[in-house]
Amino acid sequence: MRSRPSTLVRILPLKFFGVIPLYLGVEVILGITILNKAGGVYGFFSLITGHPINFWQWVYNFLCVAVLPVYVSSLMNVTTKGNTKKFSLCCITYVLDTIIGLFFTLHFGLWWYFTEGNVNYGERSRTSDSVAMHFKRANQIGSSSSQKYTEPQMPMPTYGESSLSRETFIILASTIVVTLFRLYFTLAIVSFTRLLLKQESVARRSSERNEVQAQGFEVYDEGDGWIAWIKYEFRHLRDDLEHHSKHLLDRYFAIQP
Amino acid sequence: MAAATYTSKFPGPFPRDTATGLQSNETGLNVPKGVTLPSSFSNGSDSLSDHLYSGGSNPMNNNYHLLERTELTSASSSASSSSSPSSLSSSSSVFLRVYKVIHYYFLLEKDPNSRLSELNFDTNIIVNLNYLKRYEWSTGDIIHYGFLVLILLFCFLIFPASFLVKFPIIALFGLMFAIPLTSQFFLPALPIFTWLALFFSCAKIPVTWRLPISVRFLPAFETVMYGDNLSSVLAAFTHPVLDILAWLPYGIIHFSVPFVVAALIFIFGPPTSLRAYGFAFGYMNLFGVIMQLLFPAAPPWYKLNNGLAPANYSMGGSPGGLARIDDIVGFDMYTSTFTNAPVPFGAFPSLHSGCAVMECLFLIWLFPKLKFVWCGYVMWLWWCTMYLTHHYFIDLIGGAVLSLCVFTYTSYVHLPIRLPNKFCRWSYTEILFIDYHEINPLTVSVSALNSESDIENRGGLYSQVSGSSSRVGIDNYEMTSLPRSLTSNIPIADDVDSASSTTELSPPSVFDMDAHTLESTTSLEDFVSTTNGTQTGKGYKIRM
Numbered sequence: 001m002r003s004r005p006s007t008l009v010r011i012l013p014l015k016f017f018g019v020i021p022l023y024l025g026v027e028v029i030l031g032i033t034i035l036n037k038a039g040g041v042y043g044f045f046s047l048i049t050g051h052p053i054n055f056w057q058w059v060y061n062f063l064c065v066a067v068l069p070v071y072v073s074s075l076m077n078v079t080t081k082g083n084t085k086k087f088s089l090c091c092i093t094y095v096l097d098t099i100i101g102l103f104f105t106l107h108f109g110l111w112w113y114f115t116e117g118n119v120n121y122g123e124r125s126r127t128s129d130s131v132a133m134h135f136k137r138a139n140q141i142g143s144s145s146s147q148k149y150t151e152p153q154m155p156m157p158t159y160g161e162s163s164l165s166r167e168t169f170i171i172l173a174s175t176i177v178v179t180l181f182r183l184y185f186t187l188a189i190v191s192f193t194r195l196l197l198k199q200e201s202v203a204r205r206s207s208e209r210n211e212v213q214a215q216g217f218e219v220y221d222e223g224d225g226w227i228a229w230i231k232y233e234f235r236h237l238r239d240d241l242e243h244h245s246k247h248l249l250d251r252y253f254a255i256q257p
Numbered sequence: 258m259a260a261a262t263y264t265s266k267f268p269g270p271f272p273r274d275t276a277t278g279l280q281s282n283e284t285g286l287n288v289p290k291g292v293t294l295p296s297s298f299s300n301g302s303d304s305l306s307d308h309l310y311s312g313g314s315n316p317m318n319n320n321y322h323l324l325e326r327t328e329l330t331s332a333s334s335s336a337s338s339s340s341s342p343s344s345l346s347s348s349s350s351v352f353l354r355v356y357k358v359i360h361y362y363f364l365l366e367k368d369p370n371s372r373l374s375e376l377n378f379d380t381n382i383i384v385n386l387n388y389l390k391r392y393e394w395s396t397g398d399i400i401h402y403g404f405l406v407l408i409l410l411f412c413f414l415i416f417p418a419s420f421l422v423k424f425p426i427i428a429l430f431g432l433m434f435a436i437p438l439t440s441q442f443f444l445p446a447l448p449i450f451t452w453l454a455l456f457f458s459c460a461k462i463p464v465t466w467r468l469p470i471s472v473r474f475l476p477a478f479e480t481v482m483y484g485d486n487l488s489s490v491l492a493a494f495t496h497p498v499l500d501i502l503a504w505l506p507y508g509i510i511h512f513s514v515p516f517v518v519a520a521l522i523f524i525f526g527p528p529t530s531l532r533a534y535g536f537a538f539g540y541m542n543l544f545g546v547i548m549q550l551l552f553p554a555a556p557p558w559y560k561l562n563n564g565l566a567p568a569n570y571s572m573g574g575s576p577g578g579l580a581r582i583d584d585i586v587g588f589d590m591y592t593s594t595f596t597n598a599p600v601p602f603g604a605f606p607s608l609h610s611g612c613a614v615m616e617c618l619f620l621i622w623l624f625p626k627l628k629f630v631w632c633g634y635v636m637w638l639w640w641c642t643m644y645l646t647h648h649y650f651i652d653l654i655g656g657a658v659l660s661l662c663v664f665t666y667t668s669y670v671h672l673p674i675r676l677p678n679k680f681c682r683w684s685y686t687e688i689l690f691i692d693y694h695e696i697n698p699l700t701v702s703v704s705a706l707n708s709e710s711d712i713e714n715r716g717g718l719y720s721q722v723s724g725s726s727s728r729v730g731i732d733n734y735e736m737t738s739l740p741r742s743l744t745s746n747i748p749i750a751d752d753v754d755s756a757s758s759t760t761e762l763s764p765p766s767v768f769d770m771d772a773h774t775l776e777s778t779t780s781l782e783d784f785v786s787t788t789n790g791t792q793t794g795k796g797y798k799i800r801m
Contacts, residue, residue, distance in 0.1 A: 021693060021694070021697050021699075022699065023697055023698055023699065024665065024669070024693060027665060028661065028662060028665055031661045031665070032658050032661065035614075035654055035657045035658060035661070036654060038636070038639070039483045039487060039650055039654075041636070042487045042490065042491060042639070042640065042643065042650065043483070043484070043485065043487065043490065045490055045491055045640075046485075046490045046493075048494065049490055049491060049492075049493040049494040050493060050494060051485075051489060051490040051493040051494075053484075053485055053490070056484065057484040057485050060483075060484045061484070078698065079696050079697075079698050080698075081698065083698070104484065105481060105482065108480055108481050108482070108483075108484050109481045111480075112477055112480040112481050116473075116476070116477065116480070116565075117477065159464040159465060159467065159569060159570050159571075160464065160467060160468075160469055160470045160553070160567075160568060160569040160570040160602075161469060161470070161567035161568070161569050162469035162470055162471050162472065162473075162567055162568075163469070164473075166469065167471055167472070167473040167474055167477075168473075170471060170474050171473070171474055171477045171478055171481070174474070174478055175478065175481055175482075178482065192699075195699050196698065196699070199699060199700070
């Protein structure tokens with residue numbers, strides 16, 4: 001058990017990009033992640049707009065929204081003392097999210113390649129066709145006005161045209177670079193969580209205070225109503241997940257309690 | 258005792274609107290009787306700054322403090338009264354009435370001994386020129402101003418106007434930077450001016466210099482990363498009501514919010530926070546335009562109109578969904594503007610998103626309790642940009658990430674700490690900045706954590722952060738007079754002790770709602786002087 005983390009520890013970053021304190025990097029990483037996950041909310045709008053999305057897109061959007069509370073909660077507590085449980089849950093969520101995200105990237109990449117990736121210049125992509133029709137129809141409302149959406153002009157052979165190979169290269173390179181960044185961000189989160197756990201363990205031992213902090217579980221009273229019940233259940237689930245996450249990571253990093 | 262003299266870490270060669278925590282007593286006008294200024298204030302203050310901000314020659318200051326004393330008397334006699342003071346009731350001037358209201362609710366907060374919140378009304382150019390001569394340029398200053406001057410020089414050369422037109426404009430701007438009254442606003446806004454200059458010069462850059470326009474990248478990358486083209490999802494259904502809902506933030510609110518946020522920061526934020534906003538807002542937009550120039554990319558409306566056909570610089574822009582707004586209102590509000598846009602193929606990153614996120618982050622910092630409202634505004638604006646087919650989701654994320662990075666840097670380097678017990682700009686008697694080394698939750702060096710034995714030999718982790726704690730600021734405030742907002746929040750001594758003994762040290766984070774509920778120590782040992790200020794050992798610095 002001890003040998004496994006040591007391999008990982010060697011590649012964990014101790015500073016964000018070698019210079020920035022790790023906790024600052026974690027703040028930025030979580031901020032970026034939260035912004036990215038907001039895309040899931042807009043994906044659900046397809047229910048209203050009628051834009052077709054497939055099963056895997058639904059799953060992706062759902063997962064994005066589901067992990068948002070974990071990241072938001074962690075971001076609010078980056079510098080808070082005693083945040084090890086919260087970050088344990090965040091760390092495990094982030095690792096799983098990254099692994100699942102890589103599969104989704106691969107899946108969506110292949111899907112894009114076979115639907116749009118080999119569409120020649122001048123052709124409309126299948127996905128944009130219906131939108132373009134709708135868009136133009138919408139613009140014809142109030143057609144008496146002179147302010148019309150102008151018909152597309154045929155591109156003149158002039159400066160600025162990008163070649164297919166250049167575009168494809170940029171798409172592939174960007175995907176690889178973003179994926180590498182994502183892996184690095186995951187390592188930074190793992191490193192930060194590991195150091196927090198280690199620090200807490202050392203502090204506990206050195207101060208000879210082995211007592212576990214009493215968890216202030218609130219007791220649900222039936223008279224409080226169903227909203228209170230939901231809150232109680234949510235907090236209970238969150239505390240439970242955080243506790244188990246910390247226990248799991250303590251074992252993984254071979255940190256003595 | 259609080260820091261007496263404040264010198265901004267913010268890069269700049271000219272003196273700013275605040276120089277010292279206390280005003281000079283040479284004028285004898287603004288120091289109440291019985292108040293003795295500590296000698297350290299006069300010793301530590303800069304003579305030029307004293308000259309600049311003495312206020313003795315400023316009639317507004319005299320009137321102000323005359324009023325303030327009257328107000329104080331009136332307010333103390335009826336503390337809970339909401340009516341305005343009666344000393345100036347004989348005057349029927351609307352201006353005076355407005356001034357009285359502002360005075361009652363804001364200026365009365367001001368400590369009469371503190372000049373931190375005052376503006377500089379000096380118009381003597383010599384003062385700034387002398388200051389410039391004596392100014393010691395740091396590496397940060399050179400990078401900051403060197404970069405901005407290079408961009409401005411590029412705009413100056415590229416803009417196709419006669420030198421007879423350009424030089425007077427440059428001279429006028431130079432004058433604004435030379436006069437202390439105007440330079441206190443123009444200098445912090447220099448990144449914003451640079452961004453505007455570059456943005457409006459973009460169209461004048463020769464096409465032979467420009468890079469190829471990417472048409473396929475953004476929709477493809479968005480599909481790979483997010484599983485779909487979200488702009489297509491949101492633009493698939495249009496309705497006039499949705500058009501109006503999309504137009505309001507995208508076409509109207511977006512252009513006015515930066516000014517509103519600036520005004521709110523000036524009024525409710527600590528002194529110097531508006532400079533941080535100007536710095537962050539300007540640099541975010543400047544970096545955004547540079548990225549748009551280096552990576553030209555077509556917005557969603559291009560794909561809807563032209564498919565994946567290559568774009569070129571002979572093509573104009575398009576109003577996208579805003580053309581429907583022109584139809585609704587019946588006149589050309591956007592079509593011409595967007596058709597002749599300076600950067601028609603500048604989809605990535607979205608500066609609409611960047612601005613909205615920047616405003617959101619500053620508003621969360623300023624009014625954390627309303628954070629859901631500010632985040633809701635960002636979500637609303639994101640929906641608008643995609644619905645109106647002006648940006649892909651990846652553009653929005655690009656702008657938002659750019660904003661986040663610039664804001665994070667600004668918040669840890671330039672942005673003062675907003676104290677929850679301070680009501681407005683005039684409530685502050687000192688300015689605190691986050692010390693990002695001190696609030697690091699990993700309080701022991703990383704290498705030490707990797708070898709636990711080292712830590713144990715050092716006698717434990719928290720020996721390094723031990724120390725008595727009490728609420729910060731209480732011991733640091735000048736106790737000669739206390740603003741209203743402070744008096745209601747000062748715990749009595751017993752409360753301070755009990756609060757400090759039960760509260761664990763929780764360093765502030767800029768993202769934390771209660772981030773800046775500070776804790777400090779009364780112990781002098783924690784006040785370790787550094788070059789940039791005084792480290793308190795509790796997560797913030799007082800600039801000396």
